[in-house]
Amino acid sequence: MPDPKLLGKYEYDPVFLNARREAIIILFVWIVFFLWTVPYCYFNGYRESIDPDNLELILGMPGWIVKGVAFPWMVATLFSIGFALFYIKDDELGEAEEGADVAEDRAELHSSEQGGEA
Numbered sequence: 001m002p003d004p005k006l007l008g009k010y011e012y013d014p015v016f017l018n019a020r021r022e023a024i025i026i027l028f029v030w031i032v033f034f035l036w037t038v039p040y041c042y043f044n045g046y047r048e049s050i051d052p053d054n055l056e057l058i059l060g061m062p063g064w065i066v067k068g069v070a071f072p073w074m075v076a077t078l079f080s081i082g083f084a085l086f087y088i089k090d091d092e093l094g095e096a097e098e099g100a101d102v103a104e105d106r107a108e109l110h111s112s113e114q115g116g117e118a
Contacts, residue, residue, distance in 0.1 A: 015091040022088055029079060033072045041068040 044064035056063035061070070 015093065018089050018091055022083075025083070025087075029076070033076050037068055037072050040064070044068060 041064060045062070045068065058066040
């Protein structure tokens with residue numbers, strides 16, 4: 001078990017803290033929509049006595065599909081767009097180490113080989 005005295009002495013990287021905060025928010029929102037969609041569809045879509053003549057239709061689809069799947073899906077999409085545009089931070093990851101970008105190294109090598117032959 002870790003020593004409780006040492007737990008407060010660590011300083012976390014801001015990139016880690018931002019990523020953790022964003023992941024917690026995304027997980028919370030996912031749980032909220034899961035807890036809406038699954039019970040709503042279970043209780044409204046799988047009843048034993050459904051009369052097809054009296055089935056509520058919205059845009060040609062059963063009402064429970066629209067309210068239990070399509071509506072939460074649209075709200076989640078709007079949340080995702082807003083979250084990505086206005087909340088998620090673009091953190092500075094630091095300088096890349098030498099040789100870290102293999103594609104760039106290969107391009108330089110290829111261009112130097114072509115220049116030497118011409």
